[in-house]
Each structure stands twice: as structure tokens, then as C-alpha cells.
Amino acid sequence: MGFRLSPEAREAGHRLHAHDTLGSTNTEALAQAQGSETGLLWIAAHRQSEGRGRRGAAWFSPEGNLAASLLYPVAGVAPEHVATLGFVAGLALVSALDDVAASCARPPPQGGATGEVFRLKWPNDVLAHGEKLAGILLEGAGKRAVVIGFGVNVLAAPDGLPYAATSLAALGCDADAADVLAALSCRFVEAARIWNKGRGFSNVRQRWLQRAAGIGAPVTVRLPDRTLHGLHDGIDEGGRLMILAPDGQTHTVTAGEVHFGGAATAA
Incomplete structure (x- = not known):
């Protein structure tokens, strides 16, 4: 068609x-x-x-x-x-x-x-x-x-x-x-x-x-200078990924390689 x-x-x-x-x-x-x-x-x-x-x-x-x-x-x-x-x-x-x-x-x-x-x-x-x-x-x-x-x-x-x-x-x-x-x-x-x-x-x-995948689940984000680990905490009002770190601090990510669950795709 x-x-x-x-x-x-x-x-x-x-x-x-x-x-x-x-x-x-x-x-x-x-x-x-x-x-x-x-x-x-x-x-x-x-x-x-x-x-x-x-x-x-x-x-x-x-x-x-x-x-x-x-x-x-x-x-x-x-x-x-x-x-x-x-x-x-x-x-x-x-x-x-x-x-x-x-x-x-x-x-x-x-x-x-x-x-x-x-x-x-x-x-x-x-x-x-x-x-x-x-x-x-x-x-x-x-x-x-x-x-x-x-x-x-x-x-x-x-x-x-x-x-x-x-x-x-x-x-x-x-x-x-x-x-x-x-x-x-x-x-x-x-x-x-x-x-x-x-x-x-x-x-x-x-x-x-x-409709987001992985909210509240463990997530790893690889940045050029470091790797962040924590829980997927949604996105902020600018669309940045929010990660709740083990120490309770929230990190925001604009771009990075994201892995969580069984779907480790490059973001």
C-alpha cells in the first residue's frame, strides 16, 4: 500500500x-x-x-x-x-x-x-x-x-x-x-x-x-567524564533525565548512554 x-x-x-x-x-x-x-x-x-x-x-x-x-x-x-x-x-x-x-x-x-x-x-x-x-x-x-x-x-x-x-x-x-x-x-x-x-x-x-519505561528502576548513565548510577526519577520541566543517586541527590542529564532493565540502548 x-x-x-x-x-x-x-x-x-x-x-x-x-x-x-x-x-x-x-x-x-x-x-x-x-x-x-x-x-x-x-x-x-x-x-x-x-x-x-x-x-x-x-x-x-x-x-x-x-x-x-x-x-x-x-x-x-x-x-x-x-x-x-x-x-x-x-x-x-x-x-x-x-x-x-x-x-x-x-x-x-x-x-x-x-x-x-x-x-x-x-x-x-x-x-x-x-x-x-x-x-x-x-x-x-x-x-x-x-x-x-x-x-x-x-x-x-x-x-x-x-x-x-x-x-x-x-x-x-x-x-x-x-x-x-x-x-x-x-x-x-x-x-x-x-x-x-x-x-x-x-x-x-x-x-x-x-508511558515511560523504567520509572523507579535502576539506571546507569555513561557520561564523557563519569558514570552515574541510581533510580530513574522521570524527566524535569526541561526534558532532562532525572536520576536519584544512592546518597539521595538528584542528578539531571541532558545526554548520555542510558542503560536500565533488559533494554540497554544507547540514548
Whole structure:
């Protein structure tokens, strides 16, 4: 099935450029931003040959998985609020995956105290039963826009990673990438409306915490100059990870390699 946006996204002014093959949907969105394009523009590809994650890591993206990026305008948004779009994206993606899973012929078995399969791992991952299912990558596109990249393991998950990974197919869900994009475009409109150019981040934060993985569990964060150990204490009003250390002190982390539970993915 061909890629499509939801009616809600089209009504909100979102547009879609669909491709058979791209090196990277983020790279294409950045190239669009170098011209006169400011968004709201989705770039999607059936195959992505040079996908990337944070810190330049390669992102496995064969045909059948979702590789999509949204060029999102941020003119007039305070700089400190722009980075919180990652939490908007995470909230939208986990909600979209809920929608997709619910419509599958064999929905994934439910789990967890709230009965939800999909969980958010700070700052940019979605886990399913503790295994990595999706990642999000934000990249600046000048002062006018940000590129938000989404990679979702729909049909296949990579092998040989230092952490466990899964796919919707492995969970028993028969959705395709087009279904995920349609649901994601709808949920992004909803989440962005709550965010309200950063003014509503406290509401996004509350919703994000409700779906966060590992709250209250042991966490280790490797920083360039030290390693922090403690309990995952949520995120603060700036989106920074909070760690409650054994001595009772709370540390806040802007970026680092995060490990907890059985899902040791690089953040």
C-alpha cells in the first residue's frame, strides 16, 4: 500500500513526498529546508540505504520498515522549547503504535501495569516488552525548521546489536509501514496541538511520563567524564533525565548512554 497521511494531518496543512528509495529521509528533509521549504512536510521512503541514528550511528531500514521524516516549522518557538519536540514525537509515535496494534488481526499481547505494550525510553526510543522497536532523531534545519526522523521496525529488526530489538511482525502484528505513517501523522497533529509551540510542554511531559519505561528502576548513565548510577526519577520541566543517586541527590542529564532493565540502548 502506498504511503498516505491521515485526514487530520492533511486538514492541518501537512503534505507528503513519498519515494521508492532514498539515502536518508532526514537528509532529504534537510535538503528541502535548504531551499524555500519550511514544512509541514513529511518525507517517506520504502527503502533507505543510509539511515542514521543519534551520534551518526547507522540505522537499519530495509523495505517494509518505516523510514519517515517531518520537516516541522519552529519560527517563533523559543530555542529552549525546540528540543522538547522529541517528546512530542515520542508521544505521537507510541500513541500511533497503540492505534496500529489495536487494528491488527493478531494484536500484540498486552503487558505491564497499565496493559500497554509500547513504552518510551528517554530520550528517543520506543520499546516493546523491553526491546527496541523504534527510534527518533531530531536535527536542526536552520532557524526556521527542525527535522524529526522516525524509524520503526515494522517487518524486521536488525541482528547483532548490543541490545535487544524487535518488530511489529515479531510481535504478531500484520500492519505495514503505510499504516504506521498514517496513524503517526494523525497523532502528531494531536500531540503538537497539546505542545502548543512549547507552551504546553508540561502537559506533554505528564503524558510522556505515563508511558515511560523504567520509572523507579535502576539506571546507569555513561557520561564523557563519569558514570552515574541510581533510580530513574522521570524527566524535569526541561526534558532532562532525572536520576536519584544512592546518597539521595538528584542528578539531571541532558545526554548520555542510558542503560536500565533488559533494554540497554544507547540514548
